[in-house]
Every structure is written in structure tokens, then in C-alpha cells.
């Protein structure tokens with residue numbers, strides 16, 4: 001592969017911080033966990049932060065802490081990574097999908113109310129590709145129906161809507177730190193909330209159902225081991241301290257792409273919506289409507305064969321076979337999602353991508369588009 005889809009950005013500072021932990025006996029349950037949590041809560045501007053071993057476990061713990069279980073429904077979107085929906089299923093509830101807005105690719109607020117039933121227990125907007133949802137409308141509907149909002153902020157660390165950071169709109173929100181994210185801990189996630197009860201429940205659930213007073217072998221509920229080690233947290237602390245630099249680098253790469261792809265009517269190039277400042281998780285272009293699904297797949301194949309790693313972010317979640325089988329979802333259920341999914345090409349995108357590499361990607365993409373008719 002000549003140019004990868006994503007790459008972490010690890011400096012000597014991160015390496016030193018991880019090595020420093022390795023020289024102590026505190027590899028887990030040590031001081032780096034609360035240091036990382038405190039720094040993260042301060043950055044986002046929320047009262048509590050609870051570190052966990054992945055974004056998926058974080059979302060799962062949100063479900064449990066909010067008392068969501070068998071027979072319940074959580075409203076969310078099918079245009080996302082699978083792990084927005086699977087935590088809902090892990091507690092025996094149903095991801096009740098509603099379609100997305102074709103511009104910001106987030107939950108379409110107009111579709112939420114028709115999706116609310118007696119079984120609805122929460123609304124879970126996804127800040128897909130780091131795009132904030134229309135939170136004014138989403139939160140208004142949630143309040144009207146007395147439903148908590150769970151923000152899946154896994155892709156959106158550092159994005160803002162009208163100056164307010166994502167992760168502060170819902171009752172509870174979750175970030176993810178897999179290495180393709182804006183910042184990484186290797187694997188990891190963070191739950192954010194202003195509600196002490198929810199935070200304390202998540203702390204107990206991530207740590208084998210222990211409570212504050214019960215000691216190491218006192219377990220007051222069914223719990224899990226979703227702890228994040230001090231090694232991961234040390235890495236996270238340094239990455240978070242670099243977040244402004246990271247955001248600036250990503251913004252620059254996005255700008256190069258926007259400039260080099262401008263004016264090509266075969267492409268819909270991502271931009272920031274009014275009031276939004278993106279932290280740019282990925283750079284996903286969409287092909288114009290005249291391109292077929294098959295042509296998009298052919299374009300992906302050709303680019304990958306040429307050493308430019310690209311991907312189809314995302315196939316529709318409701319059409320994943322296990323999901324369709326369990327809930328009866330089928331083609332045609334969410335037309336906006338399905339049409340967007342057929343047109344996306346995620347281009348290589350990471351902090352240290354150079355202008356020359358962006359030019360190679362754009363040149364290869366244009367050349368591939370020129371030949372698309374011939375490729376099929």
C-alpha cells in the first residue's frame with residue numbers, strides 16, 4: 001500500500017509517557033486513569049469522565065446505566081459503524097432505526113417523532129464523520145418525550161456546534177480511541193456525563209460490579225472488566241494534550257482535499273455545515289448520482305489496487321445480515337441511508353498526510369473516474 005487510509009500520530013512524548021508507566025508497578029488501576037479522566041472531562045467541559053477499554057463497551061455501559069433492557073427500543077441511525085447499534089442489542093433491546101439527513105448524514109430530526117413508541121427508552125444520535133447532529137431539534141424532541149439522549153461521539157472528538165463541544169449535548173456521551181480516531185489510546189473509550197449516579201454506575205459496571213466501599217472482593221451487581229490500563233491512559237493524556245495541534249493538522253489536510261477536488265461535478269466534497277467546526281475524523285467524498293453502486297465498488301477496487309487505500313464508509317447497518325434477520329429490516333426501509341451508502345469513497349486521511357500525498361490521491365481518483373465507463 002502506498003498511501004494508507006489512516007495512521008496514528010505518535011511522537012517521542014507518547015513513547016516516553018508509556019515507558020514511564022512501564023517503569024512503575026501501576027500498570028492498571030493506578031493514577032494515570034483518574035489523571036486521563038480529569039483531563040478529558042475538563043477538555044469536553046463535563047463533570048464526570050469514565051475511561052473504558054473501547055467505545056463499544058462505553059455505549060454498552062450507557063445502556064445498562066440507563067436501565068435499558070429486553071423489549072426496549074433505542075432510536076438511532078443505520079448510517080454508522082456497526083458499534084453504534086450493537087450495544088443496544090447487547091442488552092436485549094432493539095435499534096429502532098430512523099433515516100438520516102442527506103446533507104449532514106446525521107439523524108433526521110423530522111423522522112424521530114414518528115419512530116417513537118411506548119417501548120422507546122432513549123435517542124442515540126451518531127456524530128458520524130465528526131458531524132454534529134441538529135442537537136437543538138433532537139434535544140427538544142427528547143425533552144418533550146422525556147427521553148435521555150445518548151451521544152455516540154466516537155468519531156467526533158473536538159467538533160463543535162455553535163461553539164459548544166460535541167459530547168455535551170446528551171445526558172451521556174461516549175468517545176472512542178481506536179487508532180484511526182483523532183486521538184488514540186491503542187484501544188479505549190470514554191463515557192462523559194454530568195450525572196453522578198450514571199457515572200458511579202458506569203465505574204462499578206466497568207470494574208466487576210464493585211462499589212466504592214465494598215473492597216476488592218465485594219461485588220454488588222453483575223459487572224464486567226472494561227477497565228482501561230494506565231499504559232493506555234498515559235498514551236491518552238499526551239495525545240489529548242496535543243489535540244489542538246492534531247485538529248489543526250487534520251483541518252489542513254481537509255483543506256488540501258477541498259482545494260484539489262473543487263469544481264469536479266462528479267464528486268460531492270465534504271464541507272462544514274453552518275455553525276459547525278469539525279475535527280475531521282475522515283474525508284469521505286460521495287459520487288454524483290449518475291454513478292451506480294457497481295461503479296463505486298469498481299472505483300474502490302481500482303484505487304486499492306493502485307496502492308491508495310480507500311473504503312466504503314459505511315454499508316447500511318440495517319442490512320447487515322444478522323440485523324436484517326433479527327428485526328426484519330430490508331432494502332428500501334431507509335432510502336436516504338441506502339443511497340448515500342452506495343456513493344461513498346473514504347479517502348486516505350490522517351494528521352501527517354502530506355500535500356504531495358493528497359495530490360497523488362486526488363490525481364488517482366480523477367484518473368479512475370475518467371476511466372470508470374471503461375472499467376465496467
Ligand SMILES: Cc1ncc(COP(=O)(O)O)c(C=O)c1O
Nearest residue numbers: 054055056081083084154176178
Ligand atoms: C460511530 C462509532 N461508534 C462506536 C464505535 C466503537 O468504538 P470502538 O471501536 O472503540 O469500540 C466507533 C469506532 O470504532 C464508531 O465509529
